[in-house]
Amino acid sequence: MALGLATGSTQESLYAQLVRLIRQRSIDVSKLTTFNLDEYIGLGEWHRQSYRYYMHEHLFKHLPLSRQRLHVPDGLADNPEKACQAYSEAIRAAGGLDFQLLGIGSNGHIGFNEPYTPFSSRTHTVALSDQTRLDNGRFFSAHSEVPTHAMTLGIQDILEAREIMLLATGRHKADTMAQLYHGDANEALPASALKHHHNVTIVMDREAASGLP
Numbered sequence: 001m002a003l004g005l006a007t008g009s010t011q012e013s014l015y016a017q018l019v020r021l022i023r024q025r026s027i028d029v030s031k032l033t034t035f036n037l038d039e040y041i042g043l044g045e046w047h048r049q050s051y052r053y054y055m056h057e058h059l060f061k062h063l064p065l066s067r068q069r070l071h072v073p074d075g076l077a078d079n080p081e082k083a084c085q086a087y088s089e090a091i092r093a094a095g096g097l098d099f100q101l102l103g104i105g106s107n108g109h110i111g112f113n114e115p116y117t118p119f120s121s122r123t124h125t126v127a128l129s130d131q132t133r134l135d136n137g138r139f140f141s142a143h144s145e146v147p148t149h150a151m152t153l154g155i156q157d158i159l160e161a162r163e164i165m166l167l168a169t170g171r172h173k174a175d176t177m178a179q180l181y182h183g184d185a186n187e188a189l190p191a192s193a194l195k196h197h198h199n200v201t202i203v204m205d206r207e208a209a210s211g212l213p
């Protein structure tokens with residue numbers, strides 16, 4: 001089984017519950033393969049704001065997983081473009097993603113696919129938008145420390161997952177979720193690409209859903 005994983009505040013309680021359930025039910029996770037969506041360029045696995053570090057803290061260190069099956073784009077790769085290409089290929093070689101977990105940015109990004117990323121995109125490097133750097137700046141001691149670039153799975157890679165679940169929580173996501181609900185698929189709102197997928201579940205709390213009918 002290959003799982004596509006996301007980071008972010010929204011996923012923290014999900015990972016805590018997942019760890020509890022897996023332990024309670026003694027589920028064998030030794031054959032589980034994971035591919036994270038994205039990583040900041042320039043941050044290594046021991047940087048506290050890297051997504052590899054986040055995954056270690058919230059999921060990986062709590063379970064008997066096989067380390068060589070856990071994939072996060074390498075933010076320190078010498079040649080990030082080549083590393084991105086290899087990442088998409090590794091997913092295909094693993095048989096594709098059975099399940100992709102997603103969060104959503106306040107500008108509608110999924111992974112780090114910012115507005116107007118082509119829906120046909122594969123894993124690529126990206127210059128982060130001012131909005132995303134501002135949103136994520138809360139985790140860094142100074143805005144100037146927020147990385148300017150990242151690597152992310154492309155929208156086409158995400159759409160190839162056999163099943164997708166997007167989680168959204170909080171009042172600050174309400175306008176985005178309303179746009180997603182009311183609009184058609186449009187590259188201005190990356191998450192709207194999910195309208196082209198036949199097996200998507202969206203889970204929201206009341207605040208995030210407050211702009212829906």
Ligand code: F6R
Nearest residue numbers: 006007008009010103104105111
């Ligand atoms: C991170 C990722 C991002 C986040 C999004 C929401 O791996 O994929 O798209 O899901 O930025 O982040 P939070 O949950 O912190 O609001």
